[in-house]
Amino acid sequence: MLKKGDKKLINGWAFYDWANSVYSLVISTTVFPMYYEAVTNKGGNVHFLGTDWHNTTLYSYSLGVSFLIVAFLSPILSAIADYTGNKKRFMQFFCLLGSLSVMSLFFFTGKENIWIGIVFAMLASIGFWGSIVFYNAYLPEVAEPQDHDRVSAKGFMLGYAGSVLLLAFNLSMVMKPELYGITDSTLPARVSFLTVGIWWFGFAQITFSRLPNNPFKRKPEKDYIFKGYRELQIVLKEIKTQGQLKILLISFFLYSIGVQAVILLASTFGTKDLGLEDQNLIITILLIQLVGIVGAFFFSRLSAKIGNIKALKITVVIWAFACAGAYTLHRDDPDVNLKFYILGGFIGLVFGAIQTLSRSTYSKLIPDETQDHATYFSFYDVTEKIAIVISMTIAGIVTSYTNSLRLFILILAVFFIAGFIVLSFMKKTKYVK
Numbered sequence: 443m444l445k446k447g448d449k450k451l452i453n454g455w456a457f458y459d460w461a462n463s464v465y466s467l468v469i470s471t472t473v474f475p476m477y478y479e480a481v482t483n484k485g486g487n488v489h490f491l492g493t494d495w496h497n498t499t500l501y502s503y504s505l506g507v508s509f510l511i512v513a514f515l516s517p518i519l520s521a522i523a524d525y526t527g528n529k530k531r532f533m534q535f536f537c538l539l540g541s542l543s544v545m546s547l548f549f550f551t552g553k554e555n556i557w558i559g560i561v562f563a564m565l566a567s568i569g570f571w572g573s574i575v576f577y578n579a580y581l582p583e584v585a586e587p588q589d590h591d592r593v594s595a596k597g598f599m600l601g602y603a604g605s606v607l608l609l610a611f612n613l614s615m616v617m618k619p620e621l622y623g624i625t626d627s628t629l630p631a632r633v634s635f636l637t638v639g640i641w642w643f644g645f646a647q648i649t650f651s652r653l654p655n656n657p658f659k660r661k662p663e664k665d666y667i668f669k670g671y672r673e674l675q676i677v678l679k680e681i682k683t684q685g686q687l688k689i690l691l692i693s694f695f696l697y698s699i700g701v702q703a704v705i706l707l708a709s710t711f712g713t714k715d716l717g718l719e720d721q722n723l724i725i726t727i728l729l730i731q732l733v734g735i736v737g738a739f740f741f742s743r744l745s746a747k748i749g750n751i752k753a754l755k756i757t758v759v760i761w762a763f764a765c766a767g768a769y770t771l772h773r774d775d776p777d778v779n780l781k782f783y784i785l786g787g788f789i790g791l792v793f794g795a796i797q798t799l800s801r802s803t804y805s806k807l808i809p810d811e812t813q814d815h816a817t818y819f820s821f822y823d824v825t826e827k828i829a830i831v832i833s834m835t836i837a838g839i840v841t842s843y844t845n846s847l848r849l850f851i852l853i854l855a856v857f858f859i860a861g862f863i864v865l866s867f868m869k870k871t872k873y874v875k
Contacts, residue, residue: 444652447586454652455584456597458577461645462537463601464608464638465570466705469544469563472727473612475501475709476720477631478559481552488556498710504560505706506834508567513827516575520820521677523576529816530655533576537646540569545639548632575823579816580653581805590802591750595742598794602731602738608641609731613724677817680809687807689868691825694800697758697861698829699836700765700854701796704789706830707837711847717773718782726786733790741795742802750803750874755865757792757799762858764788769852806874 444451468474482488482497490500523529543565550559585593612634615622619630681687712718712726745753767785771778801822808818833854840850868874 444654446583447589451584451652452589452593452596454649455577455580456593456600458573458646458649459597459601460604461642461649462540462570462573462577463605464641465540465544465566466601467605467609467727467731468612468634468638469547469566471705471709472609472724473616473631473634474547474563477628478563481550481559481628482556483553488553490556490560500556500560501563502834502838504564505567506831508564509571509827509830511568512571512575513824513831516572516823516827517817517820519572520575520579520816521814523816524814528655529576529579530650530653532816533573533653534646534650536569536572536576537643537650538569540566540573541639541643541646543569543639544642545636547635550632551628571823571827575820576816578801578805578822579819581801582808582815583654587806590805591742591745591799594802594805595738595794595798598738598798599735602735602794604641604645606728606731608637609728612637677812677814677821680812681818681821684807684809686868686871686874687804689864690800690804690807691821693861693864693868694804694822695825695829695861696857696864697761697796698826699833699857700761700861701793702826702830703833703837703850703854704761704765706834707847707850711768711851712782715773715847716771716778716782718779722779722782726782729783729786730790730793733787734794737791738794738798741792742798745799745802749870750799750806751865751868751870754796754799754803755862757796758858758862758865760788760792761796762855762862764792765851765855765858769848769855803874807871 444454478501479497487494488497488500489495495503519532523532543562546562547559547566549555550562581590581594612630615624615630615633619625619627622630624630624633681691709723709727712723713720741753741757744756764785767781767788771781771785775781804819804822808815812818836853837847837850840853841847
């Protein structure tokens with residue numbers, strides 16, 4: 443078994459970002475949402491579970507349900523994983539669930555089988571976010587605390603690089619199908635879904651071959667569920683006594699409402715509010731990913747010099763200004779495309795950085811003596827999922843009254859400011875400066 447701090451172990455762990463980030467970019471952000479809108483007649487109604495739904499509303503609700511399922515399951519499953527020492531097995535299960543579900547989207551061709559698109563998009567989301575809980579929990583076990591920022595950044599950098607490579611290939615099929623001899627208009631996107639699932643599952647095997655299973659040599663007794671629930675209660679009591687960790691979780695919750703909303707609704711804001719073409723959105727998304735590599739690297743190094751707290755506060759401030767800037771954009775502005783690109787550049791700078799630093803800072807605050815890393819990170823994950831549900835709810839309320847996301851974007855700036863204020867109450871600890 444590879445030892446903690448071993449370069450081969452660290453690279454193996456970070457490589458899971460390379461494997462699974464293609465889901466975030468291709469399925470969550472670009473190809474699948476565009477394909478879904480196209481085959482369900484942009485803005486049209488679809489029939490699902492005996493009821494007529496607006497196509498976008500159905501898709502949003504299905505993702506919201508998937509987030510709630512993960513938020514409900516991850517704490518108890520993580521506690522069981524910690525108790526039994528089987529973190530890797532749980533991570534492998536969710537990876538398999540997610541990758542197979544993504545590949546199953548190949549059979550989604552339109553309204554006539556809308557259930558395939560909705561059901562497997564939900565399962566893919568559960569698989570992705572479920573595996574992330576256990577993946578993040580390995581960070582304290584593969585690297586020393588002083589290396590958490592650098593190692594966390596390495597994962598995000600690999601993720602951005604890998605996802606851009608596969609997206610470029612997928613877009614070449616979608617935009618130039620004749621180059622591949624494809625005549626079916628739905629086939630390029632559906633093949634893209636296959637490539638994402640194969641990429642995710644295939645490259646994940648490198649990670650699984652290097653990550654240890656049961657590193658603390660636990661010998662569980664029977665009644666796993668009961669014992670896992672008791673483990674969960676123990677960790678919850680521990681968290682209540684840790685002031686700095688609670689402050690970080692509150693701040694993380696507040697600014698995650700903004701971060702996750704931008705990730706999920708940026709393309710919708712660009713098309714419906716600013717009237718941007720798909721190609722302009724794709725350029726912006728690629729720009730965010732590429733600048734994100736630089737941002738994750740830069741802020742991981744900056745945190746080593748000025749500390750995690752100050753570096754995190756800088757990213758939150760930039761996010762707040764970016765939201766305020768987005769609010770000022772108008773579709774009748776002749777330079778709206780250029781301004782959207784510039785805004786994408788600023789978001790890219792802090793897109794990976796805020797996630798990198800949040801993950802590594804939380805990891806540093808987990809007690810040295812604990813072996814319940816998955817359970818600790820499940821609370822981190824639940825915080826993020828609840829933030830997503832709340833942000834989507836606010837977006838729905840605002841758009842129902844204004845038929846626009848502009849006011850919602852401005853509201854997000856308020857959440858970033860609130861997150862900054864809470865973060866200001868954090869004090870330096872042994873590893874967090």
